[in-house]
Amino acid sequence: MTTSQGTRRRVGDSPALLGLIGLVCFGGLLEVLPRAGVLPAEYFPPTSTIVRALIDELDRGGFWRAVAGTVTTWLIGLAIAVVAGIVLGIVIGSIPALRLATASTVEFLRPIPSVALLPLAIVLFSAPVRSILLLVVYASFWQVLIQVLHGVADVDPVARETAASYRLGRWRQARYLVWPTTLPYAMTGIRLAAAVALVLTITGELLIGGTKGIGEEIAVAQSSIAVPSMYALIIVAGLIGLIANLATRRAERLVLAWHPSVRRELPL
Amino acid sequence: MLEIRSLRKTYGGQGRTVEALGDITLTVDDGQFVCVVGPSGCGKTTLLRCLGGLLEPTAGEVRVSGQVVTGPPDGLAIVFQEYGRxxxxxxxxxxxxxxxxxxxxxxxxxxxxxxxxxxxxxxxxxxxxxxxxxxxxxxxxxxxxxxxxxxxPKVMLMDEPFAAVDAQTRADLEDLVRTVWKRFGMTMLFVTHDIDEAVYLGERVVMLSSSPTHVLENLDIDLPSERDQLKTRSDARFVELRSHVYARIQEAKGAGVLRETAP
Amino acid sequence: MTRTLGRIGLALALPVILLVTWWFASADSTSFYQPPLETIIKVFPHTWTAATFKSDVLPSLIRLFIGYGLALLLGIGLGVLIGANRRLRALLEPILEFLRAIPPPVLVPVLILIAGLGDPTKVLVIVVGGVWPILLNTVEGVRGVDEVLADTCRSYQIRGWLRIRTFILRAASPQIVVGARQALSICIIMMVIGELLGATDGLGYTVVEFQRGFQIPEMWSGVFVLGLLGVLLSLAFTLVERRVLNWYHGARAAERSGH
Structure with missing residues (x-):
């Protein structure tokens, strides 16, 4: 950006620069404090040590298999939850009687903490990946379903009556009326579900064991007290989360670029 | 007393600056009811925010009861246009x-x-x-x-308070403001874009030019102190004053257009 | 009258159908891991007695409430501080964005390593999980306060704690509530995880003990209790929310009908 004549921009005015300064300070602080003995270095290794451990990890074949494993489980779980959530959401939302009949059940099942199902998942499935998928799908399905239900309910009643008066069939109504209204809500649901699904994927790996995933690697690092690599792996988990966030936000903007409606997240 | 001396306000942006207020000098005596009227977009709200200490002027000063305004002054109340907010x-x-x-x-x-x-x-x-x-x-x-x-408050500032209400409610509220002013005797500065309203309410009307804003004219409203929606508004003197203000504001608008087209 | 009865009927119909189906479908089950519903219900009374409630459910609940309370205090406090200060916000935004992206459960091993296996760690685990959604939503809420209201506060010289209490916190409260609700479900999850990864009491611990001891019907009943806990807390939250945001829903409704 060119600065125009006479207007000097102060350092404090650029958010991006300030953010970078913040990151550098944060890293610097975590380098200095353990070295100065303020924080115990055996539990809080200095930043440089963690970075070195991270670089070592990047060289290891097992690490990349773990990343691939986590991402695969996450994407499969997310895909199942999204498809199920959208299909069921539109069907339930479009039929008032069904909506009324399922409301209480949805309200009851949704708040059940997904990790509560963990012991169940372990005894029901012998393959750990399936147990993890059960948790992932259960937790993220509700995010999509609830948003889609709200989306279908948001269809303009006047538009609905117009469509009915022109004798648009059920399929056409769904295609041209319900779906466009629901899409922004569904995208919000997918964004929320992606975050939840990732958390549960890594949690499942951490708790169940026997999978190739970042969570498993962290558990192994913990039990062998490899503190720097544990932090390095946690940073990797954070980075995957960050990329997932950015990607879903990006996708949301791309898909909805043409969409005229004002979108807002529902205060649920 | 409310004193405004050589008040200027420019908004600086990237490369271009907008002069919102270009040298405003104005004095309102204690207990006076002054209406400020000007074409839309003439920086009325900027003026009012400077008076209320919500905005720092680029040059000049504002004094409320002799004290220079640097932040929201004591004894000053503002009624905003957006009642809902x-x-x-x-x-x-x-x-x-x-x-x-x-x-x-x-x-x-x-x-x-x-x-x-x-x-x-x-x-x-x-x-x-x-x-x-x-x-x-x-x-x-x-x-x-x-x-x-x-x-x-000793001074009450009103920023187009009735711009968003319907006409009948508006008439009621105008009379209410007059009554309140008479009963409590505060200094009143009432900003509006409505010429009728300004003439009907004020003891004095200050006309502003379009931006960069300066004072076009100070006009004393020599109508009887008792105002009535029906009688006052059909009064010959009211119509005369109103027409005068209208003509000046139209002039100001025309000047503004000329200024904009000139390089 | 008949309409409300019909509604209640509709609301109850599906759960009843589901339970009845489960009952009959599982009645002849010989699978060790999927016991008949009847068996699960039969073990319930002697598995979850007043004594086990006191020894297992209560410690979990106490830790949950302390942890959630601390997360609220910390999240709202820091959120107001960061949200009200533009520079501080810019400085911390990338860090917060990154810390939020870390799935909270992966921090549990670190916390156990640092602070051992005691109660403080389990509370800390809950705080670490719940604080982010509250913090980030508070920042958003505080940043989005209405400018006219902010001007009103300035011109009437409403400052300090009075301003924070009657303006900032209330104006941000719809957003804070969104964060608090997300945090509540995360806190429950963190509570269970904290207990799964090394504890000697608590709901999560008990359920896992049942699983490890192959007491499958008891384990199923424990899953029920955990689910019930989630449902009850969510219900309680809704009640509190209705009180706190009464004005918000009223104003929104008035706005909608006005247009």
């Missing part, structure tokens, strides 16, 4: 009025007296327990006025 929706009407009194450090009994008195003065004695959003737009603006009254 200037009342706290989570507080009941009485609590809305009471809040500034709390920050003033008044005791509970005194606060209650002031709240009751001000609500009575705007004709909403029974509305204290309601939430603002349960009231109509006109009633909400009455609450905002009551809050200003209860604050016991």
């Amino acid at each position: 200037s009342l706290f929706p989570w507080l009941r009407v009485a609590e809305n009025i009471e809040l500034p009194l709390k920050s003033k450090g008044l005791g509970k009994a005194e606060r209650r007296t002031l709240v009751d008195e001000s609500l009575g003065a705007v004709g909403l004695a029974d509305a204290g327990k309601a939430y603002p959003w349960q009231l109509s737009g006109g009633m909400q603006q009455r609450v905002a006025i009551a809050r200003a009254i209860a604050f016991q």
Whole structure:
């Protein structure tokens, strides 16, 4: 950006620069404090040590298999939850009687903490990946379903009556009326579900064991007290989360670029 | 007394600066009712925000009761145009009025007296327990006025307070403002884009040019102190004054257009 | 009258159908891991007695409430501080964005390593999980306060704690509530995880003990209790929310009908 004549921009005015300064300070602080003995270095290794451990990890074949494993489980779980959530959401939302009949059940099942199902998942499935998928799908399905239900309910009643008066069939109504209204809500649901699904994927790996995933690697690092690599792996988990966030936000903007409606997240 | 001396305000942006107020000098005597009128977009709100200490002027100074304004001054209350957004929706009407009194450090009994008195003065004695959003737009603006009254200001600034209410409510509120002003005797600065309203309400009308804004003319309104929606507005003198103001504002608009096309 | 009865009937119909189906479908189950519903219900009374409630459910609940309370205090406090200060916000935004992206459960091993296996760690685990959604939503809420209201506060010289209490916190409360609700479900999850990864009491611990001891019907009943806990807390939250945001829903409704 060119600065125009006479207007000097102060350092404090650029958010991006300030953010970078913040990151550098944060890293610097975590380098200095353990070295100065303020924080115990055996539990809080200095930043440089963690970075070195991270670089070592990047060289290891097992690490990349773990990343691939986590991402695969996450994407499969997310895909199942999204498809199920959208299909069921539109069907339930479009039929008032069904909506009324399922409301209480949805309200009851949704708040059940997904990790509560963990012991169940372990005894029901012998393959750990399936147990993890059960948790992932259960937790993220509700995010999509609830948003889609709200989306279908948001269809303009006047538009609905117009469509009915022109004798648009059920399929056409769904295609041209319900779906466009629901899409922004569904995208919000997918964004929320992606975050939840990732958390549960890594949690499942951490708790169940026997999978190739970042969570498993962290558990192994913990039990062998490899503190720097544990932090390095946690940073990797954070980075995957960050990329997932950015990607879903990006996708949301791309898909909805043409969409005229004002979108807002529902205060649920 | 409200004194404005050589007030200027420019908004600096990337490379281009906009001159909102270009040298305004104006004095309002204690207890006077002055209306400020000007074409839309002439920086009326900027002026008012400078007076209220919400905006720092680029040059010049504002004095309220002799004190130079550097931040929101004591003894000054503002009634904003956006009544829906200037009342706290989570507080009941009485609590809305009471809040500034709390920050003033008044005791509970005194606060209650002031709240009751001000609500009575705007004709909403029974509305204290309601939430603002349960009231109509006109009633909400009455609450905002009551809050200003209860604050016991020496100077009251009103920023196009009735721009967003319907015509009948507007007439009622105009008369209410006159009554309040007479009863409490504060200095009143009323900003509006409505020429009729300015002439009907004010003892004096200050006409502003389009931006960069300066004072076009100070006009004393020599109408009788008792104003009446029907009689005053059909009064020959009212019509005369109104036409004069209208002509000057039109002139100012034309000048503004010329200025814009010139390089 | 008949309409409300019909509604209640509709609301109850599906759960009843589901339970009845489960009952009959599982009645002849010989699978060790999927016991008949009847068996699960039969073990319930002697598995979850007043004594086990006191020894297992209560410690979990106490830790949950302390942890959630601390997360609220910390999240709202820091959120107001960061949200009200533009520079501080710019300075911390990338860090917060990154810390939020870390799935909270992966921090549990670190916390156990640092602070051992005691009660403080289990509370800390809950705080670490719940604080982010509250913090980030508070920042958003505080940043989005209405400008006219902010001007009103300035011109009436409403400052300091009075301003924070009656303006900032209330104006941000709809957003804070969104964060608090997300945090509540995360806190429950973190509570269970904290207990799964090394504890000697608590709901999560008990359920896992049942699983490890192959007491499958008891384990199923434990899953029920955990689910019930989630449902009850969510219900309680809704009640509190209705009180706190009464004005917000009223104002929104008034706005909608006005247009």
